[in-house]
Amino acid sequence: MSRAAVIRFPGSNCEFETARALKNSGLNARIYNWNDIELLSDNRADAYVLPGGFSFQDRIRAGVVASRESIMDLIFEEAVNGKPILGICNGAQVLLESGLVPGWKPGSVQGALAGNLAPGRSGYLSGWINLKPASEAIERCPWLCAMSGEPIPVPFAHAEGRFVFRKEDTESVKSHIGLTYCEVDGSAPDGYPANPNGSALDVAALMNVDGNVLAMMPHPERSFYLWQVPPDLKGPWGDMRRNSSLKGLEDQPGPGAIIFKSLAKYLGGNNG
């Protein structure tokens, strides 16, 4: 069975549901602390996830302190070797601060997740938004390879989730887009609220050059099951939730499951 490692930093708070999503997708998932470097080094995984939360209490800047930890040297090495790496929310912030994403020159900081930009609001925002994969990303990214191209609703919850790039990098970054925010029918968003934070190019998830590393701001592990979908949500997933009977609801996959199922599909073989 393929192995996935979830890296817990001080302040991570989504490690258990992330590990559960991986396990329930047929993977052998284990949580490692940020200082379990030797243990992890001796037991390399097939894939790594940096979960959401507030690593090091977001001190200085979200994700920056974690990005300097020694365990990130190992993650860096595994990323360069082509292993699938996923950063969710705070994990995505760590990946950008590490220079792994967009990663034109690995180790150089070439993107930022800046403070939300929404009309009349600042700071922490949360809710449900719709995401759509870029067609090239379905072919290249192990975390998106099972997606059909249809939009999926996923929760988001962050204060610093606005993807920002240098003006001169705007064209180059387009080939790195994994997921974009969209309207419920999949059309491009007309700003807030479909794009909840003012993210450049409506980016919700960004890949590295090789496509094996994905920095994703929304939380797929929080919509792994259908019961996690709010019954009043618009669109087909909301309809499915409303029409589902309570019996057996706990086992039915939700829209976020596809991210973890993609990894299982990519790793293939003994994931049954």
Next chain:
Amino acid sequence: MDRVKVAVYLKTPDPQAVTALNTIKAMRLLLPPLKLQRYDLWEFEVSRGGRNTVSELVGHFSDIVNPNKQTWFFPEEDSSLAGEDTELQWVGIAVRDHVDSASENWTELLKRRGFPVESLRYSVLWRFGYLKDTDEALTKKMALDLSVSHTRAGGLFSNPVSQEVSFWI
């Protein structure tokens, strides 16, 4: 129009500064700062009342200064800032976002509440305390290098893609 600056700091040791200094120690620099101070820096542009207006609004909003845990002052008054060890040579770097919706929203809020504020700008001020006899130009260069995160192994305090830095005092 008056420009009035307010510096705010914690009465207790600032956990952000403690974490930052520990992270710097792990970087094994040749000449690391010996101490680090962190301040919230608010720059107000007020149409009347100058410091009196700013004192009033600072006393009004605990989101700017929470008197239970923070204290504040007008930083121009002092050659070294409040709370700093005068035996060290200090250099300050202010970090601010290129696009700062929080400052814009605060400006709107203060206007709506009737304060004569034309604009405000929020920054985080990091003050690096180096050995007293260190060359001044060198301390400025070291503080700047430490402040901008061009690489994972490099600076710490600002992401150059979304933030800007400036020397302060």
